[in-house]
Amino acid sequence: MKQRIKVLAQGVDKKDLATSACCTSGGGSKMIK
Amino acid sequence: MILSKYCLTYPDPDDPSSAILFSTKKASIISVPSSMLEDLKTGSVTGEEQETLIGLGMLVGILEGERREMIGFVEGLNAESRVLGLKVAMNLDCNLNCVYCFEGQRKGRLYMTDETALSVAAAVKRWMETLAGRKGDEKIIVTFYGGEPLLSAEGVVSLSRRLKGCAGEEGISYVAYMNTNGSLLTARLAERLADAGLKEVAVPLDGPEEVHNGCRPFKGGRGSFDTIVKNLLDVSGLLGVTVTGNYMKDNYKMFPILLDYLLERGLTPEKIRSVRFEPVTNESEGVGPAGFREGCITYNEEWIAEASLMLREEILKRGYKTNRIGPAVCSMDFDSHFLVNYDGCIYKCPGIIDREEFKVGHLKQGLAFGRQSHGRDSWKNEECLDCAYLPLCFGGCRYMKLVRDGNMDGVDCRKPYFDATLETMVKQDIKYGLV
Numbered sequence: 001m002k003q004r005i006k007v008l009a010q011g012v013d014k015k016d017l018a019t020s021a022c023c024t025s026g027g028g029s030k031m032i033k
Numbered sequence: 034m035i036l037s038k039y040c041l042t043y044p045d046p047d048d049p050s051s052a053i054l055f056s057t058k059k060a061s062i063i064s065v066p067s068s069m070l071e072d073l074k075t076g077s078v079t080g081e082e083q084e085t086l087i088g089l090g091m092l093v094g095i096l097e098g099e100r101r102e103m104i105g106f107v108e109g110l111n112a113e114s115r116v117l118g119l120k121v122a123m124n125l126d127c128n129l130n131c132v133y134c135f136e137g138q139r140k141g142r143l144y145m146t147d148e149t150a151l152s153v154a155a156a157v158k159r160w161m162e163t164l165a166g167r168k169g170d171e172k173i174i175v176t177f178y179g180g181e182p183l184l185s186a187e188g189v190v191s192l193s194r195r196l197k198g199c200a201g202e203e204g205i206s207y208v209a210y211m212n213t214n215g216s217l218l219t220a221r222l223a224e225r226l227a228d229a230g231l232k233e234v235a236v237p238l239d240g241p242e243e244v245h246n247g248c249r250p251f252k253g254g255r256g257s258f259d260t261i262v263k264n265l266l267d268v269s270g271l272l273g274v275t276v277t278g279n280y281m282k283d284n285y286k287m288f289p290i291l292l293d294y295l296l297e298r299g300l301t302p303e304k305i306r307s308v309r310f311e312p313v314t315n316e317s318e319g320v321g322p323a324g325f326r327e328g329c330i331t332y333n334e335e336w337i338a339e340a341s342l343m344l345r346e347e348i349l350k351r352g353y354k355t356n357r358i359g360p361a362v363c364s365m366d367f368d369s370h371f372l373v374n375y376d377g378c379i380y381k382c383p384g385i386i387d388r389e390e391f392k393v394g395h396l397k398q399g400l401a402f403g404r405q406s407h408g409r410d411s412w413k414n415e416e417c418l419d420c421a422y423l424p425l426c427f428g429g430c431r432y433m434k435l436v437r438d439g440n441m442d443g444v445d446c447r448k449p450y451f452d453a454t455l456e457t458m459v460k461q462d463i464k465y466g467l468v
Contacts, residue, residue: 008062
């Protein structure tokens with residue numbers, strides 16, 4: 001069968017979230033002064 | 034197997050016969066024929082497809098299992114994390130007089146002493162000792178903060194060098210960042226900072242010269258724009274540079290002029306690691322600048338959706354990078370993320386420094402977080418667990434909740450904001466290869 005899924009982004013590794021707290025959400029960081 | 038609750042479906046802009054699927058849990062994105070959507074809902078897919086979709090977080094065994102996974106998501110991160118995230122406020126002084134500064138009336142000639150800086154290093158050493166064995170994934174991430182951290186430039190160089198040395202002795206990775214206004218960031222200093230382990234600076238430019246100078250003047254009233262741009266040109270080959278910017282309802286439409294100016298001056302996407310614009314937040318009465326009320330108190334204000342989509346497009350279409358959309362956890366939720374204030378007091382977020390009720394300790398007692406006063410589990414309710422956006426916000430910004438409502442008891446829900454923006458943002462990420 002022909003491959004029906006085209007992967008456009010593999011996504012993030014859960015572990016990487018611990019290095020990016022408060023800076024990457026859809027809202028981003030409010031702590032820029 | 035069934036489709037994850039945290040998987041959203043959008044029409045594919047490039048192919049009307051296809052659909053885009055986005056997992057808020059993983060930030061994974063796929064395109065599939067629209068005819069496959071029904072098969073996905075019922076789990077009628079081939080073994081190979083199933084394996085791919087499980088890996089991307091889009092197919093799950095049972096929804097109850099996924100719900101339990103989400104409830105334990107943050108605890109799982111904490112259990113696995115071997116990262117110490119430390120923001121260090123070197124002082125609460127500043128050479129600028131920004132109209133909206135959230136540190137407002139908390140600022141003054143308040144500087145970290147050498148003794149406190151030594152205590153920071155000692156606390157980091159004690160944290161390293163708590164790690165059982167070495168797996169190679171241990172990391173110390175320090176963000177120098179203020180006030181203006183470069184008013185304590187010698188202190189930053191000295192402390193960063195010391196922390197880099199401590200980490201190196203233990204075979205632990207060390208990286209430092211800095212939030213600075215950029216006005217004191219000369220090339221000579223940048224070289225020394227890079228040598229001491231500093232990787233990247235985040236420097237705000239609030240739109241084109243006239244707008245920026247109105248928002249971020251020096252204390253004497255003179256504009257800071259030209260000084261900062263010159264410094265960025267001088268240091269962009271020495272340190273990573275992220276340009277940030279704080280916009281308000283009446284000035285965000287001017288920000289694309291800044292982007293054109295940066296290109297014209299040679300601060301091109303090759304020299305600027307990313308650009309990130311965010312709305313200014315109001316502070317509580319008596320804490321922020323007296324009388325300032327031009328910021329927002331929730332992302333759900335309609336103009337913010339419009340502004341963030343427009344500015345994101347303007348950033349990306351000029352070739353600059355910006356944050357991609359994906360899961361995000363607040364620093365308050367991480368057991369090993371702290372802010373150390375100039376006086377050694379420890380908090381969980383820069384927004385709540387000097388608020389005694391949210392102090393979680395002091396360097397003398399080490400780095401620990403035993404208090405549950407920060408609304409950490411506020412999103413563990415039916416409504417949030419049923420919301421496909423949960424992994425993007427986990428209860429939103431506690432600081433904004435505090436400023437808005439005077440407490441952190443509850444969530445800073447962003448559903449209306451994500452309803453208005455997420456589809457476009459996911460499509461921007463695909464269009465500009467931000468994946």
